[in-house]
Amino acid sequence: MKGTMKKIIDRNSAEGLLKDLGGEFAVIRNPAYIHPAFELAPLAPRLTGPLDRLSAAVMDMDGTTTTTEELCIHSLEYMLRAMSGKYTTAEWSGLDHTADYPNIIGNSTTKHVEYLITKYAGLLQTDRTKESFAYAALWTLICGKDAKRKQEVHVTLAKMDLVTMTEDPLFRDAAADPASVPGMRAAIGAELFGRYGGRMRPLSHTDLVTLGIDIYYQRYHEILQRIENGESRQISMELFHDPEKRLIQPMPGILFFLPLLKGWLGDEAALFADRLFEEYATKSGHEFPASERHSAASSLASLGRFFEQHPAKLAIVTSSIFYEANIVMSEVFSVLSAQLASVPLSAGRQTLLRAKLQQYRNVYDAFITASDSTEIRLKPHRDLYSIALHQLNIPTADFHRVIGFEDSESGTIAIRTAGIGRCIAVPFAQTKGHNFDAATLVALGGIPEVVLSHNVFLNA
Numbered sequence: 091m092k093g094t095m096k097k098i099i100d101r102n103s104a105e106g107l108l109k110d111l112g113g114e115f116a117v118i119r120n121p122a123y124i125h126p127a128f129e130l131a132p133l134a135p136r137l138t139g140p141l142d143r144l145s146a147a148v149m150d151m152d153g154t155t156t157t158t159e160e161l162c163i164h165s166l167e168y169m170l171r172a173m174s175g176k177y178t179t180a181e182w183s184g185l186d187h188t189a190d191y192p193n194i195i196g197n198s199t200t201k202h203v204e205y206l207i208t209k210y211a212g213l214l215q216t217d218r219t220k221e222s223f224a225y226a227a228l229w230t231l232i233c234g235k236d237a238k239r240k241q242e243v244h245v246t247l248a249k250m251d252l253v254t255m256t257e258d259p260l261f262r263d264a265a266a267d268p269a270s271v272p273g274m275r276a277a278i279g280a281e282l283f284g285r286y287g288g289r290m291r292p293l294s295h296t297d298l299v300t301l302g303i304d305i306y307y308q309r310y311h312e313i314l315q316r317i318e319n320g321e322s323r324q325i326s327m328e329l330f331h332d333p334e335k336r337l338i339q340p341m342p343g344i345l346f347f348l349p350l351l352k353g354w355l356g357d358e359a360a361l362f363a364d365r366l367f368e369e370y371a372t373k374s375g376h377e378f379p380a381s382e383r384h385s386a387a388s389s390l391a392s393l394g395r396f397f398e399q400h401p402a403k404l405a406i407v408t409s410s411i412f413y414e415a416n417i418v419m420s421e422v423f424s425v426l427s428a429q430l431a432s433v434p435l436s437a438g439r440q441t442l443l444r445a446k447l448q449q450y451r452n453v454y455d456a457f458i459t460a461s462d463s464t465e466i467r468l469k470p471h472r473d474l475y476s477i478a479l480h481q482l483n484i485p486t487a488d489f490h491r492v493i494g495f496e497d498s499e500s501g502t503i504a505i506r507t508a509g510i511g512r513c514i515a516v517p518f519a520q521t522k523g524h525n526f527d528a529a530t531l532v533a534l535g536g537i538p539e540v541v542l543s544h545n546v547f548l549n550a
């Protein structure tokens with residue numbers, strides 16, 4: 091890449107340059123409104139085998155560090171119900187786990203919504219869609235807390251010729267008493283639809299996707315707000331009829347993995363062994379082999395001592411927006427703190443870890459969300475990971491000392507296109523059907539398997 095390189099070249103020269111970019115390329119399809127229809131992204135050469143030293147681990151949030159997919163899936167299904175008026179399972183049985191889940195997990199929200207609007211076009215009702223959008227717009231502008239979301243809703247209102255709707259007395263009344271808004275969902279939707287529905291033009295496919303996105307986010311953010319207010323158990327009961335079901339919790343192995351890499355465990359890393367064997371079984375569906383337990387536990391102690399001397403940097407890299415990631419990770423860390431009590435650590439170590447886990451900011455050296463980029467450059471594009479590497483201050487010459495973790499196809503592609511040759515897929519139940527050709531290791535036993543069975547971190 092010399093300064094003399096021409097800026098505009100013909101196809102033959104382009105093909106020549108492509109050869110220099112590597113031997114493997116990802117084909118990334120763009121949404122319909124973007125030129126070109128697809129682009130080719132060179133993948134970093136695959137790296138396997140142990141490292142001399144780990145500089146950083148970069149990790150996805152949803153499905154890799156935490157389970158929030160249940161909430162996203164619930165909100166997507168709710169979107170279709172709101173757009174069709176079919177709120178009960180008697181009217182519509184709901185999403186198809188096998189056929190739908192691979193298409194609605196791990197990509198951008200736009201892609202998830204596009205898929206569902208296309209597949210379930212026959213279910214949707216124009217009037218119910220307009221009514222649900224009117225309510226979602228009011229809720230977002232009055233009760234929502236994310237400025238970027240409000241901005242998006244203003245854009246949609248302008249597109250739909252509905253700017254004057256925000257001057258309706260209903261908006262003023264709602265602003266005076268926001269807490270009453272959710273209880274009046276049906277009435278507000280019907281009232282606004284009666285007054286403004288006639289002004290809206292017939293909805294194209296693109297309009298349906300735009301309105302669907304606003305309806306989806308309204309539901310998702312409403313639930314997040316309630317979690318932030320400490321209503322997790324109540325929501326679990328309402329949505330899943332099980333108050334003990336944690337909507338947001340850390341993935342297996344996270345309680346061990348984060349403090350390990352930060353160098354906070356030392357010798358006491360071995361005390362996590364029994365917990366990791368259990369989490370391995372939960373994640374993979376089979377027991378960790380008894381014959382390997384002893385040596386696995388002693389290698390945990392070596393890892394703990396190694397990282398105490400050579401701590402690694404950590405980054406979260408998520409396609410969720412900051413507003414969501416902040417609430418989700420705060421909830422995850424409150425669960426992690428509670429889980430600490432079950433590990434037989436020394437009193438001193440308990441105190442240290444408890445203090446560190448009080449705040450996710452103590453653990454992450456970079457916290458990259460969709461709010462750092464734009465919807466059209468999210469995974470599988472490299473941007474979020476490239477921003478993370480830059481913020482972690484890792485020079486390109488050290489990219490081989492970085493490991494990326496993802497649970498989805500688009501995430502694994504994003505890692506490799508960002509120049510990271512070590513890419514570990516840790517799929518969970520809902521992403522097992524994804525294609526992980528971009529990964530250099532697929533660990534069905536998740537992070538517990540990675541730390542117990544694969545010597546990827548150091549040349550011990």
Ligand SMILES: [Mg+2]
Nearest residue numbers: 150152153497
């Ligand atoms: Mg994920």
